[in-house]
Amino acid sequence: MSLDLNRVAGSIASMASELALQGSRRAEALNAALSKYYDPGDLASLKQRLARAKTSWLVAEIPGSLNSRFDPPPPPADYRVLATDGSQIDIDRHHPARCCLINIGSVSMQYGQNPGSFLESEPILLSKTDELILKPEQGTTGREVSIEGSLLGIKRTAEEFRFLAALAGRLQPGFPALALVDGSLIMWGLTSKDIPDFVVDIMLDKGVLKYITQIEKLNSSHPVALASYISFPRSTDVINLLRIAVCPYQIPDCDRFCAGAANGERPCDAVDGVNDRELFWACLTEQQRSDVFISQSRISKTRYGCNLVYFFYLKTGNEIARVEIPEWVALKPELLAITHSLILEQCRKGHGYPVALSEAHEMAVVSGADRQNFFYLVDEYFTGYKLNTSASAKSTSKKNRWI
Amino acid sequence: MAIRGDYMNEASSRIAEVTQASTAGFFAQCYELFDLPPLGSMIKCRDGGNEIMAITCNARTSSLEPGRRPIARGKNELTEEDVFRSNPQLEQLLKSEFEAVVIGHSANNQYHHYLPPRPVKLHSFVYVCSPDEIVEFSRSLEFLTLLAGARTELPSEELIAACIRFIGACHVEPAAFTTLAGKKLAQIFTDDYQKLRTILLRLKL
Numbered sequence: 276m277s278l279d280l281n282r283v284a285g286s287i288a289s290m291a292s293e294l295a296l297q298g299s300r301r302a303e304a305l306n307a308a309l310s311k312y313y314d315p316g317d318l319a320s321l322k323q324r325l326a327r328a329k330t331s332w333l334v335a336e337i338p339g340s341l342n343s344r345f346d347p348p349p350p351p352a353d354y355r356v357l358a359t360d361g362s363q364i365d366i367d368r369h370h371p372a373r374c375c376l377i378n379i380g381s382v383s384m385q386y387g388q389n390p391g392s393f394l395e396s397e398p399i400l401l402s403k404t405d406e407l408i409l410k411p412e413q414g415t416t417g418r419e420v421s422i423e424g425s426l427l428g429i430k431r432t433a434e435e436f437r438f439l440a441a442l443a444g445r446l447q448p449g450f451p452a453l454a455l456v457d458g459s460l461i462m463w464g465l466t467s468k469d470i471p472d473f474v475v476d477i478m479l480d481k482g483v484l485k486y487i488t489q490i491e492k493l494n495s496s497h498p499v500a501l502a503s504y505i506s507f508p509r510s511t512d513v514i515n516l517l518r519i520a521v522c523p524y525q526i527p528d529c530d531r532f533c534a535g536a537a538n539g540e541r542p543c544d545a546v547d548g549v550n551d552r553e554l555f556w557a558c559l560t561e562q563q564r565s566d567v568f569i570s571q572s573r574i575s576k577t578r579y580g581c582n583l584v585y586f587f588y589l590k591t592g593n594e595i596a597r598v599e600i601p602e603w604v605a606l607k608p609e610l611l612a613i614t615h616s617l618i619l620e621q622c623r624k625g626h627g628y629p630v631a632l633s634e635a636h637e638m639a640v641v642s643g644a645d646r647q648n649f650f651y652l653v654d655e656y657f658t659g660y661k662l663n664t665s666a667s668a669k670s671t672s673k674k675n676r677w678i
Numbered sequence: 679m680a681i682r683g684d685y686m687n688e689a690s691s692r693i694a695e696v697t698q699a700s701t702a703g704f705f706a707q708c709y710e711l712f713d714l715p716p717l718g719s720m721i722k723c724r725d726g727g728n729e730i731m732a733i734t735c736n737a738r739t740s741s742l743e744p745g746r747r748p749i750a751r752g753k754n755e756l757t758e759e760d761v762f763r764s765n766p767q768l769e770q771l772l773k774s775e776f777e778a779v780v781i782g783h784s785a786n787n788q789y790h791h792y793l794p795p796r797p798v799k800l801h802s803f804v805y806v807c808s809p810d811e812i813v814e815f816s817r818s819l820e821f822l823t824l825l826a827g828a829r830t831e832l833p834s835e836e837l838i839a840a841c842i843r844f845i846g847a848c849h850v851e852p853a854a855f856t857t858l859a860g861k862k863l864a865q866i867f868t869d870d871y872q873k874l875r876t877i878l879l880r881l882k883l
Contacts, residue, residue, distance in 0.1 A: 392769065392770055393770075394771075624751075624764060630765070630767065
């Protein structure tokens with residue numbers, strides 16, 4: 276038996292009982308967070324304290340109000356929703372073929388008088404050296420890196436945006452449109468210290484941000500909003516903001532004032548233990564959104580420029596979602612209204628999750644069987660060209676599973 | 679039964695494509711969702727210069743992907759059309775398909791009311807037969823023997839009765855054709871009075 280569930284059941288029971296014990300403590304923290312959210316005191320002074328605070332956590336910036344909530348405007352009569360999603364087959368280092376695959380699902384749906392839809396999946400094989408290896412440009416320093424593992428995931432995200440921009444570019448002017456992706460607009464994967472600067476240039480500046488800007492430019496002829504949708508978010512940006520609001524020190528400085536204090540003993544621990552999702556589940560009514568906040572993530576602040584990442588929380592009915600939008604959407608009421616109303620419409624049609632994203636996922640998904648068939652096909656062509664198809668001894672051993 | 683006018687010309691009479699084939703029958707997927715030929719109607723596929731004639735049965739509309747089941751979507755919609763208007767992706771995710779029983783073929787410009795030497799090819803186009811073709815083919819009623827022996831999910835009485843009603847409607851004198859067909863059925867079902875009676879009741883003779 277590979278996994279003996281009987282042996283781990285006891286630990287699972289302990290985990291559940293511990294979480295149950297934390298229930299009352301979390302309820303207290305949520306109440307404290309809610310009361311500070313509803314009554315934060317002087318907002319201008321809070322914003323000043325936020326700007327000067329030195330904390331180790333990510334704190335939302337307040338561009339407008341903290342606690343305004345907005346009902347959705349009615350959706351336009353005719354509109355289009357675009358979405359892309361991707362899957363990948365990573366390089367199998369036990370297979371003689373050094374290649375990987377990205378599969379992008381694209382969806383375009385027209386609603387209103389002339390409804391219609393376009394669903395497509397596009398597989399992209401990466402096998403040539405210049406497709407698999409990223410090198411710094413001549414004259415710059417840095418070691419070359421191979422596109423596999425987490426970097427393949429980043430490349431896939433860039434491809435998702437490339438396809439989204441292409442879909443948006445094919446839109447007929449006249450109707451408002453919303454372009455959607457799943458997950459975060461913030462390329463967290465590129466914040467790792469292991470990623471060389473030239474890779475960030477390629478994947479972000481010449482990749483994701485270039486395509487987001489292409490979508491933004493379409494707004495000269497018709498309104499096109501862009502948003503990313505995070506289901507069941509675990510972020511605490513707004514809760515962290517409330518931690519600063521409850522901090523008794525004029526200029527919060529964790530290292531200076533609370534370095535020696537244990538968790539639970541710091542003044543701001545009164546609102547610790549809950550996340551933004553729980554806060555907004557308690558204070559938004561169905562279909563309402565929060566006010567917009569600015570992500571303080573370093574990569575967004577330093578590199579995104581006019582695509583600086585804003586976000587709001589939305590009660591879709593089934594859950595609280597975090598919706599991330601670039602600054603040009605956040606600052607334009609018309610685009611913000613489209614984003615709010617159309618995401619709700621998408622969730623209503625998709626039984627709780629945007630239907631365009633769910634169809635894009637269906638188009639993109641690569642199952643275990645697909646992966647196996649992909650390598651069978653590679654083997655078949657390799658055999659045809661009399662190339663070596665023998666896998667590693669480890670891989671053969673795993674497949675045969677002899678006793 | 680009226681034959682749809684747009685079935686008369688070649689391009690618009692092409693309604694489906696063969697997705698599974700055997701000597702005695704085939705399955706076909708419609709090009710347009712819900713554009714299913716009526717039960718018991720006559721269709722044909724090309725095989726080189728010849729044609730393979732068949733009768734439709736067991737039509738269904740279902741998910742394109744076996745793992746994805748359609749769910750109810752119309753609770754807040756006013757009409758059934760609104761369900762598709764609000765969910766335009768459905769047309770891309772569903773398929774309409776039907777089964778067909780082969781009842782004969784043409785060779786050397788002549789109809790033969792027995793099985794062809796080979797099954798239709800996969801991806802053959804499926805055409806709706808014109809009333810003239812139907813009348814010409816049904817001058818002989820031998821195809822009813824093939825239909826009576828067909829193994830389909832549908833009760834054969836239902837299929838045979840629907841086919842005779844459909845073909846009869848193409849004839850100038852439907853009642854005369856139906857009477858002849860009834861006599862042929864009496865020969866086929868000499869030892870199964872119950873089945874014969876069930877079919878005749880469905881022909882309103």
